[in-house]
Amino acid sequence: xxxxxxxxxxxxxxxxxxxxxxxxxxxxxxxxxxxxxxxxxxxxxxxxxxxxxxxxxxxxxxxxxxxxxxxxxxxxxxxxxxxxxxxxxxxxxxxxxxxxxxxxxxxxxxxxxxxxxxxxxxxxxxxxxxxxxxxxxxxxxxxxxxxxxxxxxxxxxxxxxxxxxxxxxxxxxxxxxxxxxxxxxxxxxxxxxxxxxxxxxxxxxxxxxxxxxxxxxxxxxxxxxxxxxxxxxxxxxxxxxxxxxxxxxxxxxxxxxxxxxxxxxxxxxxxxxxxxxxxxxxxxxxxxxxxxxxxxxxxxxxxxxxxxxxxxxxxxxxxxxxxxxxxxxxxxxxxxxxxxxxxxxxxxxxxxxxxxxxxxxxxxxxxxxxxxxxxxxxxxxxxxxx
Amino acid sequence: xxxxxxxxxxxxxxxxxxxxxxxxxxxxxxxxxxxxxxxxxxxxxxxxxxxxxxxxxxxxxxxxxxxxxxxxxxxxxxxxxxxxxxxxxxxxxxxxxxxxxxxxxxxxxxxxxxxxxxxxxxxxxxxxxxxxxxxxxxxxxxxxxxxxxxxxxxxxxxxxxxxxxxxxxxxxxxxxxxxxxxxxxxxxxxxxxxxxxxxxxxxxxxxxxxxxxxxxxxxxxxxxxxxxxxxxxxxxxxxxxxxxxxxxx
Amino acid sequence: xxxxxxxxxxxxxxxxxxxxxxxxxxxxxxxxxxxxxxxxxxxxxxxxxxxxxxxxxxxxxxxxxxxxxxxxxxxxxxxxxxxxxxxxxxxxxxxxxxxxxxxxxxxxxxxxxxxxxxxxxxxxxxxxxx
Ligand SMILES: Cc1cc2nc3c(=O)[nH]c(=O)nc-3n(C[C@H](O)[C@H](O)[C@H](O)COP(=O)(O)OP(=O)(O)OC[C@H]3O[C@@H](n4cnc5c(N)ncnc54)[C@H](O)[C@@H]3O)c2cc1C
Ligand code: HEM
Ligand code: SF4
Ligand code: FES
Numbered sequence: 036x037x038x039x040x041x042x043x044x045x046x047x048x049x050x051x052x053x054x055x056x057x058x059x060x061x062x063x064x065x066x067x068x069x070x071x072x073x074x075x076x077x078x079x080x081x082x083x084x085x086x087x088x089x090x091x092x093x094x095x096x097x098x099x100x101x102x103x104x105x106x107x108x109x110x111x112x113x114x115x116x117x118x119x120x121x122x123x124x125x126x127x128x129x130x131x132x133x134x135x136x137x138x139x140x141x142x143x144x145x146x147x148x149x150x151x152x153x154x155x156x157x158x159x160x161x162x163x164x165x166x167x168x169x170x171x172x173x174x175x176x177x178x179x180x181x182x183x184x185x186x187x188x189x190x191x192x193x194x195x196x197x198x199x200x201x202x203x204x205x206x207x208x209x210x211x212x213x214x215x216x217x218x219x220x221x222x223x224x225x226x227x228x229x230x231x232x233x234x235x236x237x238x239x240x241x242x243x244x245x246x247x248x249x250x251x252x253x254x255x256x257x258x259x260x261x262x263x264x265x266x267x268x269x270x271x272x273x274x275x276x277x278x279x280x281x282x283x284x285x286x287x288x289x290x291x292x293x294x295x296x297x298x299x300x301x302x303x304x305x306x307x308x309x310x311x312x313x314x315x316x317x318x319x320x321x322x323x324x325x326x327x328x329x330x331x332x333x334x335x336x337x338x339x340x341x342x343x344x345x346x347x348x349x350x351x352x353x354x355x356x357x358x359x360x361x362x363x364x365x366x367x368x369x370x371x372x373x374x375x376x377x378x379x380x381x382x383x384x385x386x387x388x389x390x391x392x393x394x395x396x397x398x399x400x401x402x403x404x405x406x407x408x409x410x411x412x413x414x415x416x417x418x419x420x421x
Numbered sequence: 422x423x424x425x426x427x428x429x430x431x432x433x434x435x436x437x438x439x440x441x442x443x444x445x446x447x448x449x450x451x452x453x454x455x456x457x458x459x460x461x462x463x464x465x466x467x468x469x470x471x472x473x474x475x476x477x478x479x480x481x482x483x484x485x486x487x488x489x490x491x492x493x494x495x496x497x498x499x500x501x502x503x504x505x506x507x508x509x510x511x512x513x514x515x516x517x518x519x520x521x522x523x524x525x526x527x528x529x530x531x532x533x534x535x536x537x538x539x540x541x542x543x544x545x546x547x548x549x550x551x552x553x554x555x556x557x558x559x560x561x562x563x564x565x566x567x568x569x570x571x572x573x574x575x576x577x578x579x580x581x582x583x584x585x586x587x588x589x590x591x592x593x594x595x596x597x598x599x600x601x602x603x604x605x606x607x608x609x610x611x612x613x614x615x616x617x618x619x620x621x622x623x624x625x626x627x628x629x630x631x632x633x634x635x636x637x638x639x640x641x642x643x644x645x646x647x648x649x650x651x652x653x654x655x656x657x658x659x660x661x662x663x664x665x666x667x668x669x670x
Numbered sequence: 671x672x673x674x675x676x677x678x679x680x681x682x683x684x685x686x687x688x689x690x691x692x693x694x695x696x697x698x699x700x701x702x703x704x705x706x707x708x709x710x711x712x713x714x715x716x717x718x719x720x721x722x723x724x725x726x727x728x729x730x731x732x733x734x735x736x737x738x739x740x741x742x743x744x745x746x747x748x749x750x751x752x753x754x755x756x757x758x759x760x761x762x763x764x765x766x767x768x769x770x771x772x773x774x775x776x777x778x779x780x781x782x783x784x785x786x787x788x789x790x791x792x793x794x795x796x797x798x799x800x
Binding site for chain 3: 489491492493494516517518519520521522528529588590593594596632633634635636638639640648649652653655656659
Binding site for chain 1: 472479524527577
């Protein structure tokens, strides 16, 4: 039997992880991406490899996925991760009200935490706000966004996947019955247009999924929801520092290389192609970040940027394969075969999203191949170019 | 901050496939605090969808967005427009030198990745392999170690942006030269600890190809100081060779 | 895997283009130019020695032309080039073995200052002799 051909649109985290999994499970894979690898939301993420503790109170399903995937990614992509752990820190009386719920939630989700006295915490991280009230260690980590994506892309390529970069999908190809059978593409690097036929097209375009489904006349209720992050030019901690409270704006301060990165905010927009970085958001990051690490005030801004979450409307008709991300088989939701849309999730759960999505696709093709991506370490990201 | 607006003309290098190079101009209203990459992305979003350029992290951790801005190698995501022009001025944006151009502003950096691979440059290494000198803000000089997990690890300073290769006059005339970033990657591991590196760097395409222009150190956005590291690597090579000579006697 | 593609580079021309270069780069460029200049001078010098072998008349005629201001100016250039190239050569030799690399900029400035001082000294001497 010849391998079925799958086209993956988008080479963000979702796209590259799906391409890798598809290639491993016996598909012939083509990835069509309009820019370089991870130029969309994925490249611009904050870079926190979540321990899940952030969600342990409000969204335990996410939290459990995070801790499991956190452990897997540390093993399979060691060269994109600073595995130094994290702290949750209470700085105000009101933060302490969250303490008990936090301990309970982490226990329920299997996230290993340990409470420190303020003195212990300050010994570990001398630049923390000296007025902190309590702190917990959590197994957070920092990841390098581009290299995380490249490691999956390199491994997909080794499995035979072909990457068409700087190539926009400008339309979907339809067969006589209206089903999707490929894409019309525009290679901007060579200014050449071509058609690519496939048995299945996977729409992994994150905040842009609605633009692709619209090409088949399908509406998906996506609200592009950007957030701003600011990088400062000095590294002040070794661990990720989180505010011990409900998730909010500017409550995570992350070390990365020689920088500290503070994030993030949340607002909705219409068109995700270009979102300006608002200066009041930048000022807010400094204000919130320096509440956790006062020395941030003595650093200089090195970069300010934004990324766009694809938030899914609550009444979405899609079949939810997980509450934390959505895969639509448009044969089921809209009667149009050959197109699968996947969106949502987190960088931390990219491998799991791919596993679940490729499970759905394999079922469509009557293939019974187990997922093996959790077991094998990925190739070095450099192999993508070699 | 302010709502200050500048009008700036961007002169952009364009190249598609085998077509000849041309320069396009785009006049934009920008905030001087914005970064050059923001303007380039806006040109793509609102003026010309055929523009090809590379970028990912937008905060100097991925190394994708290197370009030549007014003739100098820059990481465009952290280069404020204020630093490279004035209100009513121009900014010339060109791809990096010494790599093949994929199209417009994007280059093929395989040569750099190949060299990094040859010297097994580490992407993540122990904190003490490149200490943070702190500059006055309670430097964690004696970095407390995580109790159970062992040593702290840290993403390497070198973000593999290729600015040093672009700025190096020698890399332009010798495509096989390992280049500043890879030699710096070798120096960080130290030949004493990793003797296999000796034969890789002690050759015409290695440390001895450098002609001391120090352009690499001047443009490196990430504190790697490749120029210094190449010279230190030479010292290591000579020390190893002398040791070997004495040992053989 | 990929066939070798042409580098975006002007090759050896980029060695001599000072635009966008920093202090170290200028040092590099001037070293190359002075080296070429000295090599040309070496050739002329050998030609001159050849004249010497042709007998005293040829040599006297040559000395007469050599005293023209243009030639004197050329000699001054040779002195500048020689001083710069030699002093910078010492700088490169030092830094090549890991000595004082962090101070390469300061060393280069010292090289230039010494070259200027030395050139001035020789220029004054040349003028006062003729
Ligand atoms: C502000 C912010 C901070 C975040 N921080 C974290 C964090 O710290 N930790 C964490 O785990 N997660 C984080 N996330 C979540 C995570 O970044 C996203 O879930 C993830 O990046 C989504 O990846 P994606 O592949 O679905 O989308 P994208 O990365 O956006 O990929 C979509 C791709 O599709 C391409 N595309 C679009 N249209 C077309 C077309 N017509 N033709 C071809 N290609 C096309 C785009 O170029 C793009 O590359 C954060 C998200 C945001 C918004
Ligand atoms: C004072 C004595 C001199 C010293 C210390 C010296 C030193 C050097 C050094 C260190 C280099 C290598 C530069 C590099 O690595 O790029 C060099 C190159 C060179 N030198 Fe000299 N030099 C001296 C005299 C001369 C003279 C008298 C000539 C010509 C007649 C000359 C011609 C050259 C040439 C052609 C090069 C190669 C071009 C280059 O790499 O720059 N040198 N010299
Ligand atoms: S050494 Fe510096 S300039 Fe060169 S690739 Fe690394 S970070 Fe970039
Ligand atoms: S976009 Fe990543 S370094 Fe500039």
